[in-house]
Amino acid sequence: MTVRHFLTDLDLSPAELDQVLTLAATMKADPYAITPLAGPQTAAVFFDKTSTRTRFSFAAGISALGGAPLVVNPGESQLGHKETIADTARVLDRMVSLIIWRTYAQSGLEEMAAYSSVPVINALSDDYHPCQLLADLLTVREQLGATQGRSLAYLGDAANNMANSYLLAGVNAGMDVRIAGPEGYLPEQRIIDAAQERAAQTGGSVLITSDPAEALRGADVVATDTWISMGQEQEKEARLALFGDYRVDAAAMAQAAPGAVVLHCLPAYRGVEISAEVLDGPQSMVWDEAENRLHAQKALMAWLLVESGLADAETER
Ligand code: CP
Ligand code: NVA
Numbered sequence: 001m002t003v004r005h006f007l008t009d010l011d012l013s014p015a016e017l018d019q020v021l022t023l024a025a026t027m028k029a030d031p032y033a034i035t036p037l038a039g040p041q042t043a044a045v046f047f048d049k050t051s052t053r054t055r056f057s058f059a060a061g062i063s064a065l066g067g068a069p070l071v072v073n074p075g076e077s078q079l080g081h082k083e084t085i086a087d088t089a090r091v092l093d094r095m096v097s098l099i100i101w102r103t104y105a106q107s108g109l110e111e112m113a114a115y116s117s118v119p120v121i122n123a124l125s126d127d128y129h130p131c132q133l134l135a136d137l138l139t140v141r142e143q144l145g146a147t148q149g150r151s152l153a154y155l156g157d158a159a160n161n162m163a164n165s166y167l168l169a170g171v172n173a174g175m176d177v178r179i180a181g182p183e184g185y186l187p188e189q190r191i192i193d194a195a196q197e198r199a200a201q202t203g204g205s206v207l208i209t210s211d212p213a214e215a216l217r218g219a220d221v222v223a224t225d226t227w228i229s230m231g232q233e234q235e236k237e238a239r240l241a242l243f244g245d246y247r248v249d250a251a252a253m254a255q256a257a258p259g260a261v262v263l264h265c266l267p268a269y270r271g272v273e274i275s276a277e278v279l280d281g282p283q284s285m286v287w288d289e290a291e292n293r294l295h296a297q298k299a300l301m302a303w304l305l306v307e308s309g310l311a312d313a314e315t316e317r
Contacts, residue, residue, distance in 0.1 A: 001309035005113040005120045006300060007106070009130040009168035010194060014202050016303075017137070017172050024138050024292070024299035031295075036302045036311035037067025043098040043301070045071045045123070046079060049230045051102055053266060054123050054131065057293035058100055065298060067097065080108070089115035097310060098301060104231060119304040121297075126231065129161045132265045133169035134296035139289045140173075140221055143261045148174035148203065153219035153256065155212050155246040156273050157239070159185045162225035162265055167195045171204035178207040180215035182242055212246050216255040223263040224248045224273045240272070249275035253283065261285050 005011060012020060027034060037043065043062045047055065055071060062069040072079075079088045085108055092099055093116045101109060102123040113120040122130055140147050147170075154166045158181025167187055170177035177195070179187060186208055187195075195206045209215055216222065227243045228236050253260065262274075262284045270276040278284060305311035 003117055003119060003308040003310075004304050005116075006130060006304060007109045007113055007120065007122045008128050009133055009165050009172060010198060011130070012172065014172055014174070014198075017169075020134065020299050020303050021138055021141060021173075021296070023303060024134070024296045025141070027298050027302075028138075028292075028295040031064055031298075034298075034302050035066030036305045037062060037065040037097060040066055040068040041097040042068050042070050042095065043100060044092055044096045045069055046077070046099070046101040046103070047072070047123075048074050048080070048101075048103040049124065051123075053290055053293050054102060057297055058123065061294050061298040061301065062098075064294075065301060070096070085111040086115040088112070089120075093117045097305065118310065119301075119308055121300065121304070124161060126229075127161055127164055128168070129165045129265065130169065131293065131297055131300065132162065133165045134300060135289055135292035136166075136223070136263050136265070137169060137173050138292045138296050139263065139285050140175075140261065142288065142292075143285055144220055149176070150220040151176040151178065151218065151257075152221040152223060153178045153180065153215040154223045154225075155180050155215060155248055155252065156224045156243050157181060157185055157227050157229065158187060158208075160225060160229050162223075163187055164191050166223060167191060167206065168198065171195050171199035171202060171206060174202040174204045175221075176205045176207070178209065178215035178219065180209050180212045181246060183210055185242065186210070212252065213255055216252055219256040219260055221261045221263060222248055222253060222256050225265055226267070226269060227273050243273065247273060247275065248278055250277055253278055259283065263289050266290055 059069040100121045106125045106127040158179045
């Protein structure tokens with residue numbers, strides 16, 4: 001049996017994404033029924049960047065699955081400085097049942113997965129944040145009933161990990177995804193090509209634009225993210241000047257569908273990428289979205305363990 005990893009949003013087929021999201025809804029309703037990590041088995045959770053939601057949702061989720069999380073902060077292990085990623089993988093997979101890693105380079109995750117016989121999960125890289133998108137899509141299902149055919153506008157830094165993941169996961173779920181950001185801060189062509197190829201399978205669509213109005217027009221979901229991602233702090237002043245036309249505020253929301261759902265992965269900077277009025281307003285689903293990290297990742301972990309032959313199917317139900 002081939003071990004399954006989750007390094008990018010496209011590592012799940014459209015049908016598999018549906019399975020994981022459906023399982024997440026089941027597990028949200030009955031949180032302690034499925035225990036594929038009973039033992040308890042250990043899951044390693046590495047952070048090379050800081051985190052609140054990802055840290056707590058994985059720690060709580062692993063515990064709820066019957067396992068024991070081992071959270072490793074920057075500088076606490078030999079990973080990446082005293083020992084190669086490959087050697088770390090070769091040691092860890094003899095001791096733990098899952099490897100979850102927030103890091104910078106996507107290539108590091110790929111190397112870890114290449115040498116690991118247990119599932120490796122991307123807990124955010126410079127390129128993607130696929131676990132966040134599982135939570136976002138679960139939230140869209142809850143709010144709009146489905147993802148297929150629904151439109152999602154993402155405004156702001158359209159070259160970051162969240163923009164890439166909205167594009168890929170959105171079309172994987174059959175959504176019409178519109179990404180708006182200034183010239184030079186749009187997704188790379190390889191990401192657009194991959195999204196278009198997947199959209200052709202699901203009936204989703206891709207629009208890349210520098211015109212926020214074009215993206216927002218009648219959108220069912222409006223999403224944004226910080227303009228200054230982790231690792232970009234030294235570019236703060238330049239970035240604050242760049243994205244002003246892409247703020248999600250009342251004027252932007254007036255162009256979206258009435259009652260459109262607002263998403264933000266958090267942490268949010270009120271008055272910068274999103275107004276306080278919108279973030280704290282009735283259309284904002286960001287707290288449900290944050291909670292759904294827990295449910296979606298529990299489902300993902302259970303699903304990956306079963307599909308990799310490392311847990312019994314009945315643990316998945
Ligand atoms: N959304 C998200 O990943 O939050 P943290 O950085 O707090 O984990
Ligand atoms: N784009 C942000 C997401 C934080 C969850 C970052 O990488 O810092």
